[in-house]
Amino acid sequence: MGFGPQGFRNAPASKLLTYGTAAASLLTHYSRAHHRVGLTPRGLFARGELLSRWLTSQFAFTAPGEACVGLYLLYALRDVERVRGTKAHATRLLIAAVVSLGIQTLLCADTHLVRWLGLGGSSAGAFIQNFSAVGFAPGPHSLVAALLFPGFLATQPTTQTFTVAGVRFGDKVFTLLAGLRLFWSHGARSVVPALAGVCGSLVSEWAVTGRVGAVVTHRGGWTPPEWACASVRATLGRVLGVDVGGVGGGRRARGGRAAATVTRPRRMPRPRLDVRFGRLDDLAPAPPPPPGAVETLTSMGFDEHDARRALGMCGNDVEAATDALLADAR
Template identity: 30%
Template sequence: MIACTLFTFLFGIQGRSNKLGWSYEDIVKKLQIWKLILSVFAFESAPELIFGLYLLYYFRVFERQIGSNKYSVFILFSAIMSLLLQILGLRIINDSSLNILTSGPYGILFASFVPFYLDIPVSTRFRVFGLQFSDKTFIYGAGLQLLFSSWRRSLLPGICGILAGSFYRMNVLRIRRMKFPDFIASFFSRLALPSRGSTSPTATARNPLGSVPSFAGRQVEGNYPAPFPSTVDPPEDSIATLVSMGFDRNAARQALIRARNDVTAATNILLGSE
Protein backbone atom coordinates (compact mmCIF):
# COMPACT_ATOMS: atom_id res chain seq x y z
CA MET A 1 0.00 0.00 0.00
CA ILE A 2 2.84 2.38 0.87
CA ALA A 3 4.72 1.54 -2.33
CA CYS A 4 1.62 2.07 -4.49
CA THR A 5 0.94 5.43 -2.87
CA LEU A 6 4.52 6.69 -3.17
CA PHE A 7 5.09 5.59 -6.76
CA THR A 8 1.69 6.80 -7.95
CA PHE A 9 2.16 10.27 -6.44
CA LEU A 10 5.80 10.45 -7.54
CA PHE A 11 5.01 9.77 -11.20
CA GLY A 12 1.87 11.90 -11.00
CA ILE A 13 3.82 14.94 -9.76
CA GLN A 14 6.37 14.45 -12.51
CA GLY A 15 3.62 14.13 -15.11
CA ARG A 16 4.81 10.69 -16.15
CA SER A 17 1.76 8.65 -15.18
CA ASN A 18 0.99 7.91 -18.82
CA LYS A 19 4.39 6.23 -19.14
CA LEU A 20 3.70 3.60 -16.49
CA GLY A 21 1.87 1.29 -18.89
CA TRP A 22 3.74 -1.35 -20.87
CA SER A 23 3.29 -3.17 -24.15
CA TYR A 24 4.28 -6.54 -25.57
CA GLU A 25 7.09 -4.92 -27.55
CA ASP A 26 8.46 -3.21 -24.43
CA ILE A 27 8.91 -6.52 -22.65
CA VAL A 28 9.68 -9.05 -25.37
CA LYS A 29 11.54 -6.98 -27.96
CA LYS A 30 13.01 -4.07 -25.99
CA LEU A 31 13.51 -6.14 -22.80
CA GLN A 32 12.35 -3.26 -20.58
CA ILE A 33 11.71 -5.57 -17.63
CA TRP A 34 11.77 -2.59 -15.25
CA LYS A 35 8.41 -1.51 -16.70
CA LEU A 36 6.95 -4.90 -15.84
CA ILE A 37 8.17 -4.66 -12.24
CA LEU A 38 7.18 -1.02 -11.81
CA SER A 39 3.69 -1.69 -13.13
CA VAL A 40 2.96 -3.75 -10.00
CA PHE A 41 3.63 -0.81 -7.66
CA ALA A 42 1.95 2.19 -9.27
CA PHE A 43 -1.50 3.17 -10.55
CA GLU A 44 -1.99 5.58 -13.42
CA SER A 45 -4.56 7.83 -11.73
CA ALA A 46 -5.77 8.92 -8.30
CA PRO A 47 -9.23 7.23 -8.59
CA GLU A 48 -7.57 3.91 -9.37
CA LEU A 49 -5.26 4.44 -6.41
CA ILE A 50 -8.18 5.09 -4.03
CA PHE A 51 -10.11 1.97 -5.04
CA GLY A 52 -6.92 -0.09 -5.20
CA LEU A 53 -5.79 0.89 -1.70
CA TYR A 54 -9.25 0.17 -0.33
CA LEU A 55 -9.17 -3.34 -1.76
CA LEU A 56 -5.57 -3.97 -0.67
CA TYR A 57 -6.48 -2.93 2.86
CA TYR A 58 -9.56 -5.12 2.96
CA PHE A 59 -7.90 -8.22 1.52
CA ARG A 60 -5.41 -8.27 4.39
CA VAL A 61 -7.95 -10.57 6.05
CA PHE A 62 -6.47 -13.45 4.01
CA GLU A 63 -3.13 -12.97 5.74
CA ARG A 64 -4.91 -13.68 9.03
CA GLN A 65 -6.46 -16.79 7.55
CA ILE A 66 -3.45 -18.52 6.02
CA GLY A 67 -0.55 -16.78 7.79
CA SER A 68 1.98 -14.21 6.60
CA ASN A 69 4.34 -16.74 5.03
CA LYS A 70 1.77 -18.42 2.79
CA TYR A 71 0.11 -15.10 2.03
CA SER A 72 3.47 -13.81 0.76
CA VAL A 73 3.66 -16.84 -1.53
CA PHE A 74 0.12 -16.07 -2.74
CA ILE A 75 1.09 -12.45 -3.53
CA LEU A 76 4.28 -13.44 -5.36
CA PHE A 77 2.55 -16.21 -7.32
CA SER A 78 -0.40 -13.99 -8.26
CA ALA A 79 1.82 -11.13 -9.42
CA ILE A 80 4.14 -13.30 -11.52
CA MET A 81 1.43 -15.55 -12.98
CA SER A 82 -0.85 -12.64 -13.90
CA LEU A 83 2.01 -10.80 -15.62
CA LEU A 84 2.90 -13.89 -17.64
CA LEU A 85 -0.75 -14.30 -18.62
CA GLN A 86 -0.93 -10.65 -19.64
CA ILE A 87 2.10 -11.03 -21.91
CA LEU A 88 0.58 -14.17 -23.40
CA GLY A 89 -2.77 -12.43 -23.80
CA LEU A 90 -1.22 -9.51 -25.67
CA ARG A 91 0.60 -11.94 -27.95
CA ILE A 92 -2.57 -13.89 -28.74
CA ILE A 93 -4.89 -10.89 -29.16
CA ASN A 94 -2.40 -8.87 -31.21
CA ASP A 95 -4.74 -5.88 -31.39
CA SER A 96 -3.36 -2.39 -32.00
CA SER A 97 -6.14 -0.87 -29.88
CA LEU A 98 -4.86 -2.93 -26.94
CA ASN A 99 -1.22 -2.00 -27.34
CA ILE A 100 -0.43 -0.72 -23.83
CA LEU A 101 -1.87 -2.14 -20.61
CA THR A 102 -2.57 -0.04 -17.55
CA SER A 103 -0.32 -0.33 -14.51
CA GLY A 104 -1.17 -1.31 -10.95
CA PRO A 105 -1.29 -4.48 -8.81
CA TYR A 106 -4.26 -5.82 -10.76
CA GLY A 107 -2.98 -9.37 -10.59
CA ILE A 108 -2.80 -9.39 -6.79
CA LEU A 109 -6.11 -7.59 -6.34
CA PHE A 110 -8.21 -9.67 -8.70
CA ALA A 111 -6.55 -12.92 -7.67
CA SER A 112 -7.79 -12.08 -4.16
CA PHE A 113 -11.37 -11.98 -5.43
CA VAL A 114 -11.25 -15.76 -5.90
CA PRO A 115 -10.86 -16.60 -2.16
CA PHE A 116 -13.07 -13.61 -1.35
CA TYR A 117 -15.93 -15.14 -3.36
CA LEU A 118 -15.37 -18.68 -2.13
CA ASP A 119 -14.26 -18.27 1.48
CA ILE A 120 -15.72 -15.06 2.88
CA PRO A 121 -19.37 -15.55 3.87
CA VAL A 122 -22.07 -12.91 3.66
CA SER A 123 -22.72 -11.50 7.13
CA THR A 124 -25.48 -8.97 6.45
CA ARG A 125 -28.08 -8.43 3.72
CA PHE A 126 -30.22 -5.37 3.02
CA ARG A 127 -32.50 -3.96 0.37
CA VAL A 128 -32.31 -0.65 -1.48
CA PHE A 129 -35.19 0.28 -3.78
CA GLY A 130 -36.28 -3.34 -3.84
CA LEU A 131 -32.82 -4.64 -4.80
CA GLN A 132 -31.01 -6.98 -2.43
CA PHE A 133 -27.43 -6.22 -1.44
CA SER A 134 -24.95 -7.60 1.06
CA ASP A 135 -21.86 -6.39 2.88
CA LYS A 136 -19.79 -7.97 0.06
CA THR A 137 -21.47 -5.76 -2.55
CA PHE A 138 -19.23 -2.80 -1.77
CA ILE A 139 -16.11 -4.89 -2.38
CA TYR A 140 -17.45 -6.16 -5.69
CA GLY A 141 -18.42 -2.60 -6.64
CA ALA A 142 -14.90 -1.33 -5.97
CA GLY A 143 -13.51 -4.22 -8.01
CA LEU A 144 -15.79 -3.48 -10.97
CA GLN A 145 -14.83 0.19 -10.84
CA LEU A 146 -11.18 -0.76 -10.96
CA LEU A 147 -11.71 -3.43 -13.61
CA PHE A 148 -13.32 -1.02 -16.09
CA SER A 149 -11.32 2.08 -15.09
CA SER A 150 -9.33 2.01 -18.34
CA TRP A 151 -11.69 -0.28 -20.25
CA ARG A 152 -9.75 -2.90 -22.24
CA ARG A 153 -6.39 -1.73 -20.88
CA SER A 154 -7.50 -2.64 -17.36
CA LEU A 155 -9.92 -5.45 -18.28
CA LEU A 156 -7.19 -7.81 -19.48
CA PRO A 157 -5.01 -7.41 -16.32
CA GLY A 158 -8.09 -7.99 -14.17
CA ILE A 159 -9.06 -11.18 -16.00
CA CYS A 160 -5.49 -12.44 -15.82
CA GLY A 161 -5.51 -11.76 -12.08
CA ILE A 162 -8.68 -13.83 -11.66
CA LEU A 163 -7.07 -16.65 -13.63
CA ALA A 164 -3.95 -16.45 -11.45
CA GLY A 165 -6.10 -16.67 -8.32
CA SER A 166 -7.93 -19.67 -9.81
CA PHE A 167 -4.64 -21.42 -10.52
CA TYR A 168 -3.59 -20.85 -6.92
CA ARG A 169 -6.93 -22.18 -5.76
CA MET A 170 -6.52 -25.30 -7.90
CA ASN A 171 -3.10 -25.78 -6.29
CA VAL A 172 -1.20 -25.71 -9.57
CA LEU A 173 2.36 -26.95 -9.00
CA ARG A 174 1.26 -27.53 -5.39
CA ILE A 175 1.70 -23.82 -4.81
CA ARG A 176 -0.61 -23.79 -1.78
CA ARG A 177 1.81 -26.03 0.10
CA MET A 178 4.83 -23.87 -0.58
CA LYS A 179 6.37 -21.60 2.03
CA PHE A 180 9.39 -19.36 2.15
CA PRO A 181 12.39 -20.82 4.01
CA ASP A 182 12.53 -19.95 7.68
CA PHE A 183 15.63 -17.78 7.35
CA ILE A 184 13.93 -15.62 4.70
CA ALA A 185 10.73 -15.32 6.73
CA SER A 186 12.79 -14.51 9.83
CA PHE A 187 14.74 -11.83 7.97
CA PHE A 188 11.68 -10.00 6.72
CA SER A 189 9.90 -10.36 10.05
CA ARG A 190 12.71 -8.34 11.64
CA LEU A 191 12.09 -5.55 9.14
CA ALA A 192 8.41 -5.35 10.03
CA LEU A 193 7.16 -3.23 12.90
CA PRO A 194 5.89 -5.36 15.79
CA SER A 195 2.11 -5.37 16.06
CA ARG A 196 0.21 -4.82 19.26
CA GLY A 197 -0.09 -7.94 21.32
CA SER A 198 2.70 -9.70 19.43
CA THR A 199 4.54 -10.35 22.67
CA SER A 200 1.66 -12.29 24.11
CA PRO A 201 2.27 -16.04 24.06
CA THR A 202 -1.32 -16.64 23.03
CA ALA A 203 -1.03 -14.32 20.04
CA THR A 204 0.86 -16.91 17.99
CA ALA A 205 -1.29 -19.84 18.96
CA ARG A 206 -3.11 -21.63 16.18
CA ASN A 207 -6.41 -23.39 16.10
CA PRO A 208 -6.97 -26.99 14.99
CA LEU A 209 -7.21 -25.91 11.34
CA GLY A 210 -3.47 -25.38 11.37
CA SER A 211 -3.04 -22.53 8.90
CA VAL A 212 -5.58 -20.22 10.49
CA PRO A 213 -4.18 -18.02 13.28
CA SER A 214 -5.98 -18.03 16.58
CA PHE A 215 -6.93 -14.81 18.32
CA ALA A 216 -7.60 -16.37 21.71
CA GLY A 217 -6.55 -14.38 24.70
CA ARG A 218 -6.44 -11.03 22.91
CA GLN A 219 -8.26 -8.13 24.40
CA VAL A 220 -10.04 -5.99 21.88
CA GLU A 221 -9.25 -2.31 22.12
CA GLY A 222 -10.34 1.00 20.70
CA ASN A 223 -13.11 3.51 21.14
CA TYR A 224 -16.14 1.47 20.19
CA PRO A 225 -19.76 1.60 21.37
CA ALA A 226 -20.46 0.41 24.87
CA PRO A 227 -21.18 -3.33 25.03
CA PHE A 228 -24.55 -4.92 25.55
CA PRO A 229 -25.34 -6.34 28.97
CA SER A 230 -23.51 -9.60 29.54
CA THR A 231 -26.82 -11.49 29.56
CA VAL A 232 -27.37 -10.72 25.88
CA ASP A 233 -25.34 -13.02 23.63
CA PRO A 234 -24.51 -12.14 20.02
CA PRO A 235 -26.32 -14.13 17.31
CA GLU A 236 -24.76 -17.49 16.64
CA ASP A 237 -24.56 -16.86 12.90
CA SER A 238 -22.51 -13.69 13.49
CA ILE A 239 -20.10 -15.59 15.72
CA ALA A 240 -19.86 -18.35 13.10
CA THR A 241 -19.08 -15.76 10.43
CA LEU A 242 -16.11 -14.41 12.37
CA VAL A 243 -14.90 -17.90 13.29
CA SER A 244 -14.95 -18.86 9.59
CA MET A 245 -12.63 -15.90 8.96
CA GLY A 246 -10.05 -17.37 11.33
CA PHE A 247 -10.83 -15.65 14.63
CA ASP A 248 -11.17 -17.41 17.95
CA ARG A 249 -14.74 -17.94 19.11
CA ASN A 250 -14.34 -16.17 22.46
CA ALA A 251 -12.56 -13.20 20.87
CA ALA A 252 -15.26 -13.03 18.19
CA ARG A 253 -18.01 -13.02 20.82
CA GLN A 254 -16.29 -10.27 22.81
CA ALA A 255 -15.80 -8.14 19.69
CA LEU A 256 -19.45 -8.55 18.69
CA ILE A 257 -20.56 -7.42 22.13
CA ARG A 258 -18.40 -4.32 21.86
CA ALA A 259 -19.58 -3.65 18.30
CA ARG A 260 -23.24 -4.19 19.21
CA ASN A 261 -23.49 -7.20 16.90
CA ASP A 262 -22.15 -5.31 13.88
CA VAL A 263 -20.02 -7.95 12.11
CA THR A 264 -18.06 -5.41 10.08
CA ALA A 265 -17.19 -3.35 13.15
CA ALA A 266 -16.34 -6.50 15.08
CA THR A 267 -13.99 -7.58 12.30
CA ASN A 268 -12.22 -4.22 12.45
CA ILE A 269 -11.90 -4.56 16.22
CA LEU A 270 -10.33 -8.00 15.91
CA LEU A 271 -7.95 -6.94 13.13
CA GLY A 272 -6.95 -3.85 15.09
CA SER A 273 -6.32 -5.74 18.31
CA GLU A 274 -3.16 -7.42 17.09
Protein backbone atom coordinates (compact mmCIF):
# COMPACT_ATOMS: atom_id res chain seq x y z
CA MET A 1 0.00 0.00 0.00
CA GLY A 2 1.38 3.40 -0.91
CA PHE A 3 2.16 5.62 -3.87
CA GLY A 4 4.45 4.88 -6.78
CA PRO A 5 6.03 1.58 -7.81
CA GLN A 6 7.80 1.13 -4.47
CA GLY A 7 5.34 2.84 -2.12
CA PHE A 8 6.22 2.27 1.52
CA ARG A 9 7.87 -1.10 0.91
CA ASN A 10 10.49 -1.71 3.63
CA ALA A 11 9.55 1.62 5.27
CA PRO A 12 6.80 0.85 7.83
CA ALA A 13 7.85 3.60 10.27
CA SER A 14 7.60 6.21 7.50
CA LYS A 15 4.22 4.82 6.55
CA LEU A 16 2.95 5.11 10.12
CA LEU A 17 4.26 8.67 10.47
CA THR A 18 2.82 9.83 7.12
CA TYR A 19 -0.61 8.28 7.56
CA GLY A 20 -0.78 9.31 11.22
CA THR A 21 0.00 12.92 10.31
CA ALA A 22 -2.64 12.89 7.58
CA ALA A 23 -5.26 11.46 9.96
CA ALA A 24 -4.41 13.95 12.73
CA SER A 25 -4.58 16.87 10.28
CA LEU A 26 -7.97 15.80 8.92
CA LEU A 27 -9.36 15.17 12.40
CA THR A 28 -8.19 18.58 13.58
CA HIS A 29 -9.67 20.28 10.51
CA TYR A 30 -13.11 18.67 10.75
CA SER A 31 -13.34 19.03 14.53
CA ARG A 32 -12.55 22.76 14.20
CA ALA A 33 -9.91 22.44 16.94
CA HIS A 34 -7.36 24.78 15.36
CA HIS A 35 -7.16 26.98 18.45
CA ARG A 36 -6.36 23.99 20.71
CA VAL A 37 -3.55 22.47 18.62
CA GLY A 38 -0.53 24.76 18.91
CA LEU A 39 1.83 24.38 21.85
CA THR A 40 1.45 27.66 23.76
CA PRO A 41 2.54 28.87 27.22
CA ARG A 42 -1.08 29.65 28.04
CA GLY A 43 -2.35 26.23 26.98
CA LEU A 44 0.56 24.39 28.56
CA PHE A 45 -0.93 24.87 32.02
CA ALA A 46 -4.58 24.52 31.02
CA ARG A 47 -6.35 21.75 32.86
CA GLY A 48 -6.54 18.50 30.91
CA GLU A 49 -4.96 19.89 27.74
CA LEU A 50 -1.28 19.16 28.23
CA LEU A 51 -1.20 15.65 26.72
CA SER A 52 -3.51 16.52 23.83
CA ARG A 53 -1.45 19.61 22.99
CA TRP A 54 1.77 17.60 23.14
CA LEU A 55 0.42 15.09 20.63
CA THR A 56 -1.51 17.32 18.24
CA SER A 57 1.12 20.05 18.14
CA GLN A 58 3.66 17.54 16.82
CA PHE A 59 1.52 15.81 14.18
CA ALA A 60 -1.44 17.95 13.04
CA PHE A 61 -1.13 20.47 10.22
CA THR A 62 -3.85 23.13 10.26
CA ALA A 63 -3.33 24.68 6.79
CA PRO A 64 -4.16 22.59 3.67
CA GLY A 65 -1.20 23.88 1.65
CA GLU A 66 1.19 23.27 4.52
CA ALA A 67 -0.22 19.76 4.94
CA CYS A 68 0.37 18.95 1.26
CA VAL A 69 4.02 20.02 1.42
CA GLY A 70 4.60 18.29 4.75
CA LEU A 71 3.02 14.99 3.71
CA TYR A 72 4.97 15.03 0.44
CA LEU A 73 8.22 15.45 2.38
CA LEU A 74 7.37 12.64 4.81
CA TYR A 75 6.70 10.36 1.84
CA ALA A 76 9.75 11.47 -0.14
CA LEU A 77 12.06 10.87 2.83
CA ARG A 78 11.05 7.22 3.23
CA ASP A 79 14.30 6.13 1.53
CA VAL A 80 16.18 7.30 4.63
CA GLU A 81 14.52 4.45 6.53
CA ARG A 82 15.42 1.95 3.81
CA VAL A 83 19.08 2.84 4.13
CA ARG A 84 19.19 2.93 7.92
CA GLY A 85 16.89 0.02 8.62
CA THR A 86 13.49 0.28 10.31
CA LYS A 87 14.59 -0.36 13.88
CA ALA A 88 17.47 2.14 13.84
CA HIS A 89 15.36 4.70 11.95
CA ALA A 90 12.42 4.45 14.35
CA THR A 91 14.79 4.71 17.33
CA ARG A 92 16.30 7.90 15.92
CA LEU A 93 12.88 9.42 15.27
CA LEU A 94 11.66 8.55 18.76
CA ILE A 95 14.68 10.15 20.45
CA ALA A 96 14.53 13.21 18.18
CA ALA A 97 10.81 13.68 18.88
CA VAL A 98 11.29 13.49 22.65
CA VAL A 99 14.22 15.92 22.63
CA SER A 100 12.53 18.44 20.33
CA LEU A 101 9.28 18.30 22.30
CA GLY A 102 11.25 18.83 25.51
CA ILE A 103 12.95 21.92 24.05
CA GLN A 104 9.63 23.39 22.92
CA THR A 105 8.00 22.65 26.28
CA LEU A 106 10.90 24.28 28.11
CA LEU A 107 10.55 27.42 26.00
CA CYS A 108 6.80 27.52 26.57
CA ALA A 109 7.16 27.04 30.32
CA ASP A 110 9.91 29.61 30.80
CA THR A 111 8.69 32.86 29.23
CA HIS A 112 11.65 34.76 30.73
CA LEU A 113 14.01 32.53 28.72
CA VAL A 114 11.99 33.20 25.57
CA ARG A 115 12.15 36.96 26.10
CA TRP A 116 15.87 36.75 26.86
CA LEU A 117 16.41 34.90 23.57
CA GLY A 118 14.28 37.48 21.79
CA LEU A 119 11.86 34.85 20.45
CA GLY A 120 8.60 36.13 21.91
CA GLY A 121 6.80 38.93 23.64
CA SER A 122 4.65 41.88 22.68
CA SER A 123 7.46 44.28 21.72
CA ALA A 124 8.08 45.29 18.11
CA GLY A 125 11.45 43.50 18.07
CA ALA A 126 10.10 40.11 19.17
CA PHE A 127 10.31 37.28 16.65
CA ILE A 128 6.95 35.86 17.78
CA GLN A 129 4.31 38.45 18.61
CA ASN A 130 1.95 37.54 21.49
CA PHE A 131 3.93 34.36 22.13
CA SER A 132 1.94 33.43 25.25
CA ALA A 133 -1.23 33.14 23.14
CA VAL A 134 -0.03 31.81 19.76
CA GLY A 135 3.01 29.71 20.76
CA PHE A 136 4.69 27.46 18.21
CA ALA A 137 3.15 26.38 14.91
CA PRO A 138 1.48 22.95 14.92
CA GLY A 139 2.69 20.13 12.71
CA PRO A 140 5.66 17.75 12.53
CA HIS A 141 8.14 20.48 11.61
CA SER A 142 10.65 19.04 14.06
CA LEU A 143 10.35 15.49 12.67
CA VAL A 144 10.74 16.66 9.06
CA ALA A 145 13.83 18.64 10.09
CA ALA A 146 15.21 15.60 11.91
CA LEU A 147 14.75 13.52 8.73
CA LEU A 148 16.42 16.13 6.53
CA PHE A 149 19.38 17.03 8.76
CA PRO A 150 21.49 14.98 8.78
CA GLY A 151 19.54 11.87 7.72
CA PHE A 152 18.62 12.82 4.16
CA LEU A 153 21.90 14.63 3.49
CA ALA A 154 24.00 11.76 4.87
CA THR A 155 22.22 8.74 3.37
CA GLN A 156 20.89 9.82 -0.04
CA PRO A 157 23.44 10.11 -2.87
CA THR A 158 23.21 12.83 -5.52
CA THR A 159 22.25 11.12 -8.78
CA GLN A 160 21.84 14.13 -11.09
CA THR A 161 23.28 17.63 -11.24
CA PHE A 162 22.35 20.79 -13.11
CA THR A 163 23.86 24.26 -13.48
CA VAL A 164 22.09 27.57 -12.87
CA ALA A 165 23.99 30.83 -13.48
CA GLY A 166 27.28 28.99 -13.34
CA VAL A 167 26.48 27.27 -10.02
CA ARG A 168 26.12 23.49 -9.95
CA PHE A 169 23.28 21.99 -7.89
CA GLY A 170 22.32 18.43 -7.08
CA ASP A 171 18.85 16.94 -7.36
CA LYS A 172 18.57 16.94 -3.56
CA VAL A 173 18.19 20.73 -3.60
CA PHE A 174 14.47 20.46 -4.50
CA THR A 175 13.72 18.44 -1.37
CA LEU A 176 15.73 20.86 0.74
CA LEU A 177 13.90 23.86 -0.73
CA ALA A 178 10.54 22.22 0.02
CA GLY A 179 11.70 21.67 3.59
CA LEU A 180 12.83 25.28 3.98
CA ARG A 181 9.49 26.48 2.62
CA LEU A 182 7.70 24.33 5.20
CA PHE A 183 9.88 25.61 8.03
CA TRP A 184 9.15 29.24 7.12
CA SER A 185 5.40 28.71 6.68
CA HIS A 186 4.70 30.43 10.04
CA GLY A 187 7.89 32.45 10.35
CA ALA A 188 9.71 32.03 13.64
CA ARG A 189 6.80 30.01 15.04
CA SER A 190 7.75 27.12 12.73
CA VAL A 191 11.50 27.81 12.49
CA VAL A 192 12.05 27.23 16.23
CA PRO A 193 10.42 23.73 16.19
CA ALA A 194 12.51 22.89 13.11
CA LEU A 195 15.72 23.93 14.89
CA ALA A 196 14.62 21.88 17.91
CA GLY A 197 14.19 18.91 15.56
CA VAL A 198 17.73 19.32 14.25
CA CYS A 199 19.03 19.34 17.83
CA GLY A 200 17.00 16.21 18.54
CA SER A 201 18.39 14.56 15.41
CA LEU A 202 21.98 15.22 16.51
CA VAL A 203 21.23 13.79 19.96
CA SER A 204 19.64 10.70 18.42
CA GLU A 205 22.65 10.14 16.15
CA TRP A 206 24.90 10.25 19.20
CA ALA A 207 22.65 7.93 21.20
CA VAL A 208 22.29 5.32 18.43
CA THR A 209 25.72 5.39 16.80
CA GLY A 210 27.88 6.65 19.67
CA ARG A 211 29.49 9.24 17.42
CA VAL A 212 29.70 13.02 17.36
CA GLY A 213 30.89 13.69 13.84
CA ALA A 214 34.00 11.54 13.45
CA VAL A 215 34.64 11.24 17.20
CA VAL A 216 33.52 8.01 18.91
CA THR A 217 32.21 8.83 22.39
CA HIS A 218 30.88 5.41 23.38
CA ARG A 219 30.51 1.98 21.83
CA GLY A 220 27.24 0.39 21.04
CA GLY A 221 24.11 2.47 21.30
CA TRP A 222 20.63 2.57 22.70
CA THR A 223 18.00 0.40 21.04
CA PRO A 224 14.42 -0.25 22.17
CA PRO A 225 13.85 -3.52 24.05
CA GLU A 226 12.74 -6.51 22.03
CA TRP A 227 9.40 -6.76 23.84
CA ALA A 228 8.51 -3.26 22.66
CA CYS A 229 9.39 -4.14 19.06
CA ALA A 230 7.38 -7.37 19.31
CA SER A 231 4.38 -5.44 20.66
CA VAL A 232 4.49 -3.02 17.74
CA ARG A 233 4.78 -5.86 15.24
CA ALA A 234 1.88 -7.71 16.84
CA THR A 235 -0.45 -4.68 16.94
CA LEU A 236 0.48 -2.67 13.85
CA GLY A 237 2.50 -5.14 11.81
CA ARG A 238 -0.23 -6.20 9.40
CA VAL A 239 -1.39 -2.62 8.82
CA LEU A 240 2.16 -1.45 8.13
CA GLY A 241 3.05 -4.41 5.92
CA VAL A 242 5.54 -5.96 8.37
CA ASP A 243 6.02 -9.73 8.54
CA VAL A 244 4.39 -10.77 11.83
CA GLY A 245 4.60 -14.51 11.43
CA GLY A 246 5.14 -16.21 14.76
CA VAL A 247 4.59 -13.15 16.97
CA GLY A 248 2.58 -14.22 19.95
CA GLY A 249 2.25 -17.77 18.65
CA GLY A 250 5.73 -19.13 18.20
CA ARG A 251 6.81 -22.74 18.26
CA ARG A 252 6.80 -24.50 21.57
CA ALA A 253 10.26 -25.37 22.81
CA ARG A 254 11.20 -27.76 25.55
CA GLY A 255 9.68 -26.89 28.88
CA GLY A 256 6.54 -25.38 27.32
CA ARG A 257 8.01 -21.98 26.50
CA ALA A 258 7.43 -20.33 23.18
CA ALA A 259 10.57 -20.23 21.12
CA ALA A 260 11.69 -16.80 19.99
CA THR A 261 10.77 -16.09 16.41
CA VAL A 262 12.98 -13.88 14.30
CA THR A 263 10.93 -11.55 12.12
CA ARG A 264 12.68 -10.69 8.92
CA PRO A 265 11.83 -7.66 6.77
CA ARG A 266 9.90 -8.34 3.61
CA ARG A 267 12.34 -8.96 0.82
CA MET A 268 12.19 -6.88 -2.31
CA PRO A 269 12.00 -8.55 -5.75
CA ARG A 270 15.40 -9.66 -6.92
CA PRO A 271 16.91 -6.84 -9.02
CA ARG A 272 17.96 -7.69 -12.54
CA LEU A 273 21.63 -6.95 -11.97
CA ASP A 274 22.67 -9.16 -14.88
CA VAL A 275 20.81 -6.85 -17.24
CA ARG A 276 22.27 -3.70 -15.67
CA PHE A 277 25.88 -4.74 -15.11
CA GLY A 278 26.40 -7.84 -17.24
CA ARG A 279 27.36 -11.36 -16.14
CA LEU A 280 29.75 -11.91 -13.27
CA ASP A 281 31.54 -14.63 -15.21
CA ASP A 282 32.89 -12.04 -17.65
CA LEU A 283 34.42 -9.84 -14.93
CA ALA A 284 37.52 -10.04 -12.77
CA PRO A 285 36.97 -11.13 -9.15
CA ALA A 286 36.01 -8.18 -6.92
CA PRO A 287 37.65 -7.60 -3.52
CA PRO A 288 35.60 -8.72 -0.51
CA PRO A 289 33.10 -6.12 0.76
CA PRO A 290 34.01 -4.12 3.89
CA PRO A 291 32.61 -5.25 7.25
CA GLY A 292 28.99 -4.30 7.73
CA ALA A 293 28.30 -3.40 4.08
CA VAL A 294 26.35 -6.56 3.30
CA GLU A 295 24.43 -6.31 6.59
CA THR A 296 23.46 -2.72 5.75
CA LEU A 297 21.92 -3.77 2.44
CA THR A 298 20.20 -6.89 3.78
CA SER A 299 18.65 -4.83 6.60
CA MET A 300 16.90 -2.85 3.85
CA GLY A 301 15.29 -6.06 2.59
CA PHE A 302 17.60 -6.96 -0.29
CA ASP A 303 18.78 -10.50 -0.90
CA GLU A 304 22.26 -11.20 0.50
CA HIS A 305 23.50 -12.66 -2.79
CA ASP A 306 22.27 -9.62 -4.75
CA ALA A 307 23.78 -7.29 -2.15
CA ARG A 308 27.23 -8.88 -2.60
CA ARG A 309 26.91 -8.69 -6.36
CA ALA A 310 25.90 -5.03 -6.29
CA LEU A 311 28.81 -4.17 -4.00
CA GLY A 312 31.18 -5.93 -6.34
CA MET A 313 29.80 -4.06 -9.36
CA CYS A 314 30.03 -0.69 -7.55
CA GLY A 315 33.51 -1.06 -6.12
CA ASN A 316 32.18 -1.79 -2.59
CA ASP A 317 30.50 1.64 -2.45
CA VAL A 318 27.41 1.11 -0.24
CA GLU A 319 25.59 4.23 -1.46
CA ALA A 320 26.14 3.39 -5.12
CA ALA A 321 25.07 -0.21 -4.53
CA THR A 322 21.92 0.97 -2.76
CA ASP A 323 21.07 3.30 -5.63
CA ALA A 324 21.64 0.52 -8.15
CA LEU A 325 19.47 -1.98 -6.26
CA LEU A 326 16.65 0.52 -5.84
CA ALA A 327 16.84 1.56 -9.48
CA ASP A 328 16.67 -2.03 -10.73
CA ALA A 329 13.82 -2.84 -8.34
CA ARG A 330 11.74 -0.11 -9.96
